[in-house]
Amino acid sequence: GDILIIHGPNLNLLGKREPHIYGSLTLVEINERLINHARRLKLELDIMQTNHEGVIIDAIQQAESQFACIIINAGAFTHYSLAIRDALAAVSIPAIEVHLSNIHKRDEFRHKSVIAPVVAGQICGFGADSYILALDAAARLVRQKEQ
Numbered sequence: 001g002d003i004l005i006i007h008g009p010n011l012n013l014l015g016k017r018e019p020h021i022y023g024s025l026t027l028v029e030i031n032e033r034l035i036n037h038a039r040r041l042k043l044e045l046d047i048m049q050t051n052h053e054g055v056i057i058d059a060i061q062q063a064e065s066q067f068a069c070i071i072i073n074a075g076a077f078t079h080y081s082l083a084i085r086d087a088l089a090a091v092s093i094p095a096i097e098v099h100l101s102n103i104h105k106r107d108e109f110r111h112k113s114v115i116a117p118v119v120a121g122q123i124c125g126f127g128a129d130s131y132i133l134a135l136d137a138a139a140r141l142v143r144q145k146e147q
């Protein structure tokens with residue numbers, strides 16, 4: 001695979017979880033869009049969702065040997081998980097941080113991302129399209145590296 005997509009906690013509830021904030025698409029529907037877009041970009045994709053911090057850390061560590069780039073929506077872990085930040089900093093492949101909502105115009109505690117300083121870039125505020133834009137960015141990173 002070229003790219004690993006990690007959906008973190010509570011994203012399995014998309015569609016019924018605060019749809020006014022996160023939209024009405026389910027995670028399955030978002031993943032279908034991602035798979036279709038990856039096909040257009042000729043990229044291989046692996047997608048996972050977990051509610052557990054340690055599972056995310058294991059996945060980041062293991063991704064280094066298998067993938068060229070990580071796309072991660074760490075959910076609320078974004079705002080306080082130094083362990084996920086350290087894992088992202090420890091691996092040599094780039095990561096792209098994604099959020100459906102614009103975290104900067106929501107609650108004060110969502111403004112801070114502890115992972116932002118160790119990722120290639122952050123895309124937030126475009127709903128499910130945030131993931132599509134992240135895939136475009138990942139394709140560019142992967143191709144830059146291949147040249």
Ligand code: DQA
Nearest residue numbers: 010073075076099100101110
């Ligand atoms: C989120 C934003 C986080 O603040 C929140 O805890 C989530 C989802 C987003 O995609 O907008 O679980 O990462």
